[in-house]
Amino acid sequence: xxxxxxxxxxxxxxxxxxxxxxxxxxxxxxxxxxxxxxxxxxxxxxxxxxxxxxxxxxxxxxxxxxxxxxxxxxxxxxxxxxxxxxxxxxxxxxxxxxxxxxxxxxxxxxxxxxxxxxxxxxxxxxxxxxxxxxxxxxxxxxxxxxxxxxxxxxxxxxxxxxxxxxxxxxxxxxxxxxxxxxxxxxxxxxxxxxxxxxxxxxxxxxxxxxxxxxxxxxxxxxxxxxxxxxxxxxxxxxxxxxxxxxxxxxxxxxxxxxxxxxxxxxxxxxxxxxxxxxxxxxxxxxxxxxxxxxxxxxxxxxxxxxxxxxxxxxxxxxxxxxxxxxxxxxxxxxxxxxxxxxxxxxxxxxxxxxxxxxxxxxxxxxxxxxxxxxxxxxxxxxxxxx
Numbered sequence: 001x002x003x004x005x006x007x008x009x010x011x012x013x014x015x016x017x018x019x020x021x022x023x024x025x026x027x028x029x030x031x032x033x034x035x036x037x038x039x040x041x042x043x044x045x046x047x048x049x050x051x052x053x054x055x056x057x058x059x060x061x062x063x064x065x066x067x068x069x070x071x072x073x074x075x076x077x078x079x080x081x082x083x084x085x086x087x088x089x090x091x092x093x094x095x096x097x098x099x100x101x102x103x104x105x106x107x108x109x110x111x112x113x114x115x116x117x118x119x120x121x122x123x124x125x126x127x128x129x130x131x132x133x134x135x136x137x138x139x140x141x142x143x144x145x146x147x148x149x150x151x152x153x154x155x156x157x158x159x160x161x162x163x164x165x166x167x168x169x170x171x172x173x174x175x176x177x178x179x180x181x182x183x184x185x186x187x188x189x190x191x192x193x194x195x196x197x198x199x200x201x202x203x204x205x206x207x208x209x210x211x212x213x214x215x216x217x218x219x220x221x222x223x224x225x226x227x228x229x230x231x232x233x234x235x236x237x238x239x240x241x242x243x244x245x246x247x248x249x250x251x252x253x254x255x256x257x258x259x260x261x262x263x264x265x266x267x268x269x270x271x272x273x274x275x276x277x278x279x280x281x282x283x284x285x286x287x288x289x290x291x292x293x294x295x296x297x298x299x300x301x302x303x304x305x306x307x308x309x310x311x312x313x314x315x316x317x318x319x320x321x322x323x324x325x326x327x328x329x330x331x332x333x334x335x336x337x338x339x340x341x342x343x344x345x346x347x348x349x350x351x352x353x354x355x356x357x358x359x360x361x362x363x364x365x366x367x368x369x370x371x372x373x374x375x376x377x378x379x380x381x382x383x384x385x386x
Contacts (some may be wrong), residue, residue, distance in 0.1 A: 015325065034075045035076055035103050036105050036323055038059060038063065038077060038078070038104070038106055038108060038197060038319060038320075039082065039097075039104045039106070039109075040066065040081045041107055041110055042056060042084060042097055043111055044056070044083035045332065047086075048085075048086040052086070054306050054312065055315075056079075056227070058298075058310060058312025058315070058316070059079050059108055060079055061294075061298055061313055062313045062314075062316035063079045066320050067344065073287075075315050075324075075329075078103070080104070081223060082094040082097050084110055084166075086115055088114070088118040089295075089385075090115075092122055094109070095131035098128065099125075099128050104331075105319060105323060105331055106129040106319035107129070108315040108351065110132075111134050111148050113135040113139070117137070118132075118138070120148065124128075124381065127335065129147050129148075129319065129334050130147060130149065131150075132148065132151065132152070133151055135152070136158065137187070137220070138156050141356045141358045147335050148357040149338050149353050150357055151281070151315060151318075151351060153363065153364055155185075156188070158259065160279075161380040162192055163195035164199075166366070167199045170256075172201055172254070173202065173228055175203045175228070175231060176203070176205050176225055177192050177205045177226055177231045178230055178239060179234050180209065180213065180239065181207055181210055184260060185210075185234035188234075188260075189205050189231070190205075190235040192231050192233060192243065206218060208238075213238060213375060219242055222246065223246070223250070227251075228253035228312060229256070230246070230253065231244060232256070232257040232260075233260075235260035235261070236269075237265065239257075240261070242267065242292050243255065243269045254318070255273045255276040256276055256277045256279075257273075257276065258278075259280040261278050262278050262280040262318060267372055267373065267374075273369050274369055274370065275370065276369055277366045277367070277369070278366065278369065279364045279380075280307065282348065283348055283363075284386075285310065285347070285348075287348070288385045291347045291385070294313065298313065307375050309378075310347055313347050314346035314347050314349075317346040318344045319338070325337070336370035338353060347349070349383060363380055363383055364380040
């Protein structure tokens with residue numbers, strides 16, 4: 001999901017042509033009576049293009065799956081993708097292009113929190129439902145827009161659920177929430193510290209600069225608090241290198257981290273972080289029996305099923321299910337269906353949305369670092385999909 005500043009802030013888009021050039025409309029093999037389009041606005045060029053393409057692949061697969069099961073003369077679905085280059089200008093222009101398609105009933109996007117928030121007014125003005133598959137930034141659903149629906153568990157709730165699940169297991173007496181000044185991390189740390197105080201754990205927050213962090217100074221500040229547990233509230237690219245440094249400084253306690261560490265890059269620290277809990281919104285798909293067919297088809301087409309592919313797939317499943325269940329064929333009726341239409345089953349779980357647009361029953365899945373890999377440990381609370 002959100003991986004800190006490197007995936008939330010990129011260079012500006014040069015021209016409108018760069019957005020529209022990658023717009024695609026899949027051809028239909030059957031004479032559907034009506035075409036409903038799902039727009040996807042993500043980076044398809046630039047440094048974050050690989051991540052954006054994963055979301056597109058997930059949406060494309062969901063659309064293809066439903067169309068294969070749709071008979072002639074029934075309602076079919078299409079996908080159009082727009083390149084925002086993970087930039088503010090690109091996001092605004094991409095939102096405008098998506099809204100200009102009269103068949104578009106929802107948009108899936110964007111990749112990063114800051115870029116998503118920049119585009120929110122455009123979607124609100126167009127009365128376009130926005131399904132957020134990647135960013136967990138609190139502000140996305142904290143600004144009062146009623147057309148936004150997010151799938152990942154938001155940052156502050158992740159911190160709370162992490163502390164609620166992990167602290168009774170590791171039983172620390174003094175804990176540090178180490179974070180950065182980027183847009184990903186501080187809210188996770190805040191949620192963790194708030195919940196830890198309820199668990200009677202003495203806790204403090206220590207922040208480092210996301211750009212050119214002084215990890216040596218941070219390690220000294222952490223050690224001065226004498227913790228026996230450290231929560232790395234950020235992404236592995238920024239905070240990972242402090243792990244071996246803290247061990248060198250003599251720290252012998254345990255580590256834990258949120259979804260910014262649920263990545264292969266964390267495995268380089270598997271010896272120093274052995275046994276650490278890592279939380280994420282991504283369930284263990286190999287245990288989700290209801291998704292076996294989807295998982296098999298996705299794997300056959302794209303290989304490894306990353307969280308972005310899975311959540312792109314799920315983000316498309318939500319408006320497709322709403323349209324088929326309620327007959328929604330325009331944006332306003334889609335917003336009403338998503339707000340009051342009950343639960344929507346997806347490959348990564350069942351979602352119903354609160355007034356703010358966040359999941360009513362957010363969940364986290366926990367993995368431990370063991371033998372150089374991630375091992376599934378459990379969920380923050382029982383899940384209907386497992």
